[in-house]
Amino acid sequence: MSRYWSSLVHRLTPYVPGEQPKLPNLVKLNTNENPYPPSPRVVAAIADELANGGQALRLYPDPNADRLKEAIAARFAGFGITPQQVFVGNGSDEVLAHVFIALLRHELPILFPDITYSFYPVYCGLYDVAWTAVPLDENFALQVDDYAGANGGIIFANPNAPTGCLLPLASIERLLAVHSQSVVVVDEAYIDFGGDFGTDSAIALVNRHPNLLVVHTLSKSRSLAGLRVGYAVGHPDLIEALERVKNSFNSYPLDRLAIAGAVAALADERHFETTRQAVIHSRETLCLALRSLAFEVLPSAANFIFVRHPQRDAGDLAAALRQRGIIVRHFRLPRIDQHLRITIGTDAQCELLIVALREILN
Incomplete structure (x- = not known):
């Protein structure tokens, strides 16, 4: 602490991100990164921006990121979304930061699950x-009826983090209908791994509910976790509030390389579908393997799974895996301190995990 800190800084308890260790031959299954590289079109688009000795980098990017x-x-x-209904920022975390101050700071308390994005x-x-x-609830599911009270807004991740459970x-x-006077924010960082996008994403509801904001990430x-690109989709009035905050904070949030890479990634639907399906397939295979080792595995619609072993301490398991060069996420929090969150890696990485767990459990 320092006497130069403001009173606000003294009160803050900062977010603790997933560990990014610099260890050789690491099997990194702790931060929900995609195990596959981005579309080759992304690399080509960034190279184009760097052409001519990087001349373009001396110029500011488009402050509105219209492309x-x-x-x-x-x-x-297909859902009738227009560019006027889109807001972009440096990863979904920055988008969410603006959401809290622009749309969720009211007289009444906001509501979110007790187990969610920390x-x-x-x-x-x-x-x-x-x-x-x-x-x-006892199955880590969100029950809509539990959100009946007056509030200053509601926010939740869907699929939820760290559980992976999907709210239909x-x-x-x-x-949305019950709380038509409140903003409802659905944080869909992992929705693409949930199955049928047209059935599961709340973006399908945006044009029927002006109080709905849906947040996505390209990470x-x-x-594209390394480029930091996120966005929100909602009614133009909600987007205007976010733009007002953004332009009072940083009017150039996305750089040229991030804009170019993100546009290219969105254009390559084939690569997206191939890698998405690969992760989903690996997830289901890993779930079966873990259940064969007596793990309890929550149904997941994300690129991670949430598991516990009824006879083994989760912290001890995480430590034993780390000794073998495999890291997973262990949350020392009420209700979930005996669970591990495991990111879905490649099939080879998942197999290394299972081999290590067999050794540890035996």
Whole structure:
């Protein structure tokens, strides 16, 4: 601590990101990164931006990222989405940060699950947003009826993090109808791994519910965690609020390389579908293998799974895996301290995990 800190800094409890260790031959299954590289079109698009000795880099990027907004709207044209309904930022974390101050800072507390993305309470502390954690049920499922009270907004991840559980679209629509006077934010960082996108994504509901904002990232399913590109889709009035905050904070949020790479990634639907299906297939294979080792595995619609072993301490398992060069995520939090969150890697990485667990359990 320092006497030069503001009182706000003294009160903050910062978010702790997943570990990024620099160890040789590491099997890294702790931060939900995609195990496959991005589309080759991304690399080519970035190379084009760097042509002529990188001359373009001396110029500011488009502050509105219009090319990217148009590409996002085109992807969701079947839902009637227009560029005026799209907001972009440096990863979904920055988009969410603007959401908290632009749309969720009201007199009443906002609501989110007690087990969810741990950045939500951090944003509340940073922006002085009152909040109430609503317990998930005994199966880690969100129950819409538990959100009946008056509130200043609702936010939840779907599929949820770190559980991977998916709330059906019909339940989301019921929540939107009950809370038509509140903003409902659905954080869909992992939705592309849930199956049928047209059936599962709440973007399908945006034009029926002006209080709905859906947040996405290109970090997971598009393999662009290193570029930091996120976006939100909602009613133009919600987007305007986000733009007002953004332009009071950083009017050039996305750089030229990020815009070019993101547009190229969205254009390559074939690569997206191939890698998405590969992750889904590996997830189901890994679930079967873990169940054969007596692990309890929650049904997952994400690129990770949430597991526990009834006879082994989760912290001990994580430590034993680490000794073998495999890292997974262990949360020392109430209700989930005996669970591990395991990112879906390549088939080879998943096999190394299973071999290591067999050795540890025996």
